[in-house]
Amino acid sequence: MAYVLGVDVGTTRTTAAVCRLDGTRDAEIALVVPSYLQLTEAGTFTVGEFGGEGWPATGFARRVGDAVPFSLGPETCPAEELTALLIMWMIGEVVAREGEQPRHVAVSHPAGWGPYRRGQLHGALRAVGVHDVTLVPEPFAAAENHAVRARVVPGSALAVFSLGSHAFSASVVKRAQNRTFELVNHIEGVDHHTGADFDDLLAALVRGRLGKDGRVSAAECEAAKRAFGPAVVISGVEIGVAEFVEEVRPSVDHLVATFLRAVGAVQPDAVLLVGGGCRMPVIGDALSASVDCRVLAEAAPEHSVAKGAAVAARLVVLGPDSEPDPIDTSVLVHTREASLRFPVGEAPRPDDDEFTAPPPRPPVDVSPLELPPRRVKRMASALKPAGRRSGSRSDSRDDDEDGR
Incomplete structure (x- = not known):
């Protein structure tokens, strides 16, 4: 069956979603892997395989456009090339499962990226053989996913x-007359606590009970953080929800204050929660108390952007005018009114003329770094489909990660 593909390369995990062209507009998760590449001594890359001999690379997706490359043993590789290699591998895995090539691919990226960063990723994708691709800002993808089931009027x-494991952002998008979306405002968090920091806060509470020699399970902390009941037991220590909320309240208030600054005077119809960190009930509760609109989240908010990217790819192929208005349905919500998920719009096609020069940088006196010739073609041919994989039913380790 003909399909399009959406890929979201997060700091913790990379997710691929497919959307059928002759089926419903809803997207489904096809593959989830850790955002982890490792160059082996044999000169091949493995994907999602922790441990073993070699030189690992993580966190590269957020460094696209950085002039300083990753040093992987005998090789140096820019962040955009590592990102493109992982996207290429994801596409290949989905093609092997589906038995045919996707009609189009959409890849999400942070809303703060300008033409230079987008151009660097486009160039790296072309170098590894991925040509028919559209780059979609993450808040647009989240919005498009919502618009599948909830009517969003112009x-x-x-x-x-x-809120993911290592990144926070707040955005406002507006529905245009042509049923796409426009970015109204965006703030990228810098000094805010993210999912991994909340894990550490919970671990500190447990360690305070156990003493300095106590061993705390990081996996238990991560799982308990997002699914707090009246109390949780971690490494044999019971932590009440009120105690955890009191510990994280300053961090949550900081996140909400930044979000409200991004919203400004705009009155949104809904707040869409994206990223595994939003599974924490305290996040939804704090936002519900601060805004006068619905606060909506999917059961797995870490997948919303990938699904929305797939929906955006479908719009690129079929066009927004071919899609009927959705019938409102309901999902998990954090406020008083039941509704649904998220919407995006068709991202503009790239124009190579935009990508001729990077944005201006402040004057800094540094020694020039001579980069060796790029070897992305040789690296791409050496990429091996190794490592742990999961589809829509990912294993427990994948489910315990915040993603993004």
Whole structure:
């Protein structure tokens, strides 16, 4: 069956979603792997395989456009090339499962990227043989995923609260007359606590009970953080929800204050929660108390951007005018009114003329770094489909990661 593909390369995990062209507009998760590459001594790359001999690379997706490359043993590789290699591998794995090539591929990226960063990723994708691709800002993808099931009228606004394991952002998008979306405002968090920091706060509470020699399970902390009941037991220590909320309240208030600054005077129709960190009930509760609109989240908010990217790819192929208005349905919500998920719009096609020069940088006196010739073609041919994989039913380790 003909399909399109959406790929979201997060700091912790990379997710691929497919959307059928002759089926419903909803997307489904096809593959989830850790955002982890490792160059082996044999000169081949493995994907998602922790440990073993070699030189690992993580966190590269957020460093696209950085002039300083990753040093992987005998090789140096820019962040955009590592990102493109992982995307290429994801596409290949989905093609092997589906038995045919996707009609189009959409890849999400942070809303703060300008033409230079987008151009660097486009160039790296072309170098590894991925040509028919559209880059979609993450809040647009979140919004498009929502618009699949909830009617979003032209002129209305949606706010996107994104919290992953290592990144936070707040955005506002507006529905245009042509049924696409426009970015109204965006703030990228810098000094904010993210999912991994909340894990550490919970671990500190447990360690305070156990003493300095106590051993705390990081996996238990991560799982308990997002699914707090009246109390949780971690490494044999019971932590009440009120105690955890009191510990994280300053961090949550900081996140919410930044989000409200991004919203400004705009009155959004809904707040869309994106990223695995939003599974924490305290996030939804704090936002519900601060905004006068619905606060909406999917059961797995870490997958919302990948699904929305797939929906955006479908719009690129079929066009927004071919899609009927959705019938409102309901999902997990954090406020008083039941509704659904998220919407995006068709991202503009890249124009190579935009990518001729990087944005201006402040004057800094540094010694020039001579980069060796790029070897991305040789690296791409050496990429091996190794490592742990999961589809829509990912294993427990994948489910315990915040993603993004």
